[in-house]
Amino acid sequence: MVLDDVIDNLRQYVSLSQEEIKYFFESVTVCRFRKNKVLVERGQLNSPFIFIRKGCLMTFFTDEKDFKHVIQFGMDKWWTGDLNSFMNGEPSIYTIKAMADTEVLMLEKKSFEQLCQRHHAFEGYFRVLFQNSLVSHQKRIIRNISFTAEEKYLTFAKNHPKLELLIPQKYIASYLGITPEFLSMLRRKLAKRK
Amino acid sequence: MVLDDVIDNLRQYVSLSQEEIKYFFESVTVCRFRKNKVLVERGQLNSPFIFIRKGCLMTFFTDEKDFKHVIQFGMDKWWTGDLNSFMNGEPSIYTIKAMADTEVLMLEKKSFEQLCQRHHAFEGYFRVLFQNSLVSHQKRIIRNISFTAEEKYLTFAKNHPKLELLIPQKYIASYLGITPEFLSMLRRKLAKRK
DNA sequence: GTGATTTCTTAAGCTAGTTTAATAAATCAG
């Protein structure tokens, strides 16, 4: 019996036979990356869908003025990747970088499709995964359009205490859509208030 | 042979037998709403998943200060709804309102689950639907954190010319996360520039 | 068609958040 975090995760949503578990592991590749290593370059084709076993990944977008905007942090037991590039074969618009030594499972599109086709359970799993992710993306949009910088920061710090410690502040600022200088100022103000 | 926009839409992603089409129509309820009618109230349980056949729906969130924030507009051939409420049985955090006379197909959670269980094709369809929606939500987040108000507005106007005409400006402002006064000012500035 | 209500515009004053720049602190490479 193969035990693994990813299987625990899958089993939260669907039930899997031994055969299906075996097939899943045949479909993915285990990779390890050192801190600061870039996993997915902007412009890359065939970008994979990635399950983070352990570590931390950061996904960011580089605009025309060469500014970097952090789109997502990924931690243990999260899936990440450029979904559009993965699904539609287009070049990745994001860069994905390891923020700590990280171990991942990489799933290629072909394997993903076979997985979904052959075993109904996986299709169901990914449906639920996307559906949940959609709910949290919607919540983030609400925060984006209705929260002040302070509220955004406090919510982030409360929801992701581990990231708050692990990630350099300037990236957190970028994720929140504010400047690092202003975040620094906010933190000072909040610390005084206590 | 039943022909319908919703079937066209489903068939863009998966192939369906006559039996599956029949079963789909047994699973949904056709409803019509006059302009300004509220379809889903905040706090409502069992909120449905909604396919818009014709018309326009607006989804908004009401905060503690009683401000309304527009989360989404939905037009012909779009699915909409409070996904969290629909999937997890929680009270809806959104209000959904008709912005024009609108005809929809309503899908209840129970029917949704039966649909997915009995016919693999529907599970696949919703997986792709959520996946595509996720991609556009991510793009919206990029715009939120990296665009100026002017860039946000221009992108919206370019991508949704029909909505731009149909929807009162104050709701568009809300959707973009800016005040109606500022949008008005922007539009004047842009009109002069031409 | 008319009065009532909602939406849009305009403008002045304001503030949350940015920009720039310089210094301090922390981390990294060898």
Next chain:
DNA sequence: CTGATTTATTAAACTAGCTTAAGAAATCAC
């Protein structure tokens, strides 16, 4: 351990976007 590089802090000047308020235009109900 040391110099080099990256990250964080601080502060002053600035600006994009907000608030308030009042009038104009459009839409709605009857």
